[in-house]
């Protein structure tokens with residue numbers, strides 16, 4: 286007898302929210318998911334989960350999901366439901382027409398870090414081989430692109446060095462610009478367990494985060510002013526070098542010694558000391574000196590960081606500065622140490638691995654490399670363009686200038702998630718064909734001409750790659766409600782554009798990825814069935830994968846020290862905009878909330894609020910819970926105030942989950958010098974009382 290709600294069978298799959306990559310058993314009754322149960326054999330989560338993965342899958346059945354393709358001539362027109370074939374044909378005709386009128390490079394696309402490896406691989410293949418240009422970028426552009434640049438420069442690989450298990454061997458945990466308790470909760474639990482066992486915690490963050498406030502751990506908190514990461518990293522390095530705490534044996538054996546000497550001479554300069562930089566950074570020099578000594582001498586030191594590092598005008602510089610610190614102290618190449626980016630989205634690592642950047646083919650190989658390009662040309666049977674294409678911000682600029690007119694957006698709400706919303710609106714409005722491929726009519730779809738319904742993670746086969754480079758299976762739990770998995774949609778669009786791609790199953794796409802990508806050479810669905818998951822590099826040298834990287838040597842050969850000079854952001858406070866805004870997330874919501882806001886079975890919802898210090902609130906006559914107007918040079922919004930000393934005087938903080946608040950109306954156009962990752966984390970603002978929206 287089957288009771289109501291009693292499961293009949295289960296399917297093991299992977300959470301589609303954050304970069305922890307928890308494995309779940311989807312317990313089913315017929316075609317209905319009854320509940321999601323954390324899978325005890327999941328190597329990233331070991332039977333644990335958070336509220337999002339466990340309860341926030343209801344969006345897959347939400348009434349606002351669009352299940353039929355739609356088209357319209359102009360964005361002022363109403364949508365018209367059409368068949369898949371008509372939608373593909375309409376989109377292809379428009380995109381080809383644009384190329385005829387404006388040139389081959391006038392169209393491009395954006396891959397999704399929410400989709401599978403196989404799906405992002407197909408989108409970049411469509412663009413490179415079908416569109417004939419390299420105008421492909423990924424939503425990682427706006428989050429972890431500096432990680433790719435910084436770690437590739439110093440270590441030789443655009444990825445974190447450790448597996449999550451590594452934290453069990455850590456003696457000193459340094460968390461920089463991340464709040465894993467909210468954004469990576471299952472990993473945070475493992476981290477806290479290690480802290481309760483006696484490991485020390487250093488938190489470098491403008492805000493007193495939940496990690497600092499946790500009653501069970503004692504953290505050394507460095508509450509720096511937003512935008513001063515590089516100065517703080519350099520001051521830490523100053524103490525390590527001038528106090529004689531460098532692991533010289535490691536540096537001599539593993540790194541370029543002359544580059545180290547140049548770096549050491551730079552950080553040792555008196556103007557880089559904690560005392561000399563204290564007014565700039567806002568960090569007590571004594572606390573900073575203590576943190577440096579603990580990290581350098583406390584045993585295995587591991588650094589975990591998030592978007593508070595990358596989303597700055599010096600995001601790449603900070604990643605490099607972190608890598609310098611790890612090399613100088615010998616904290617690389619064994620369990621318990623390392624440099625570990627906490628990835629935000631479920632497959633942001635994978636979308637980067639799969640060649641979603643305009644200058645790189647899958648496996649981070651430059652498009653200009655003849656030998657590599659020829660491999661792809663032979664298998665794809667096309668001639669590839671060796672010129673790197675446009676990044677997302679360049680696409681927007683070119684659209685406003687009238688030279689970029691068509692965009693295919695896979696699974697990302699660029700209007701809500703990219704900075705300076707008014708510029709994005711101007712760019713989208715100027716385009717002649719915007720194709721949105723998504724579950725819902727998101728904010729970007731207001732400017733689209735074609736809407737291709739997306740499939741949820743429960744409706745398709747594929748793989749995600751989590752923050753520890755772990756490739757895990759996503760398994761089809763129910764039939765796609767829209768009739769097509771996302772990989773099939775991209776194939777349909779490609780075919781309509783005259784570029785045939787033939788695959789019967791995503792496993793065949795993975796076989797092609799493995800054939801073309803040395804770090805994935807040993808990956809196959811058969812291996813994933815056998816081992817449960819595998820961490821890349823997985824190839825002849827490491828057939829069962831690589832939990833910890835750079836053990837015997839850095840991937841690039843010698844570790845590279847790079848001098849990291851602090852350069853202040855151009856975003857300055859002043860009499861009109863005297864406060865600095867920084868942003869973050871809460872546990873129950875996910876990014877712009879497209880899924881979590883549409884999940885009735887999630888435990889609770891919360892609005893975006895502005896955290897403001899009591900001193901700053903009093904000066905402005907703002908009481909707790911009052912509506913306030915938040916205004917920057919880019920735009921303004923209205924939200925409620927929360928008075929708290931979690932932020933220092935001069936700093937305000939909010940989350941960005943709700944479209945009503947639209948925090949990105951406020952953020953500016955400044956971006957990382959190397960990768961164009963937007964500077965979301967530093968915006969000069971004014972706050973004033975308001976009567977509400």
Ligand code: SF4
Nearest residue numbers: 300302303307335338
């Ligand atoms: Fe999903 Fe991340 Fe929560 Fe795990 S920690 S259940 S991957 S959102």
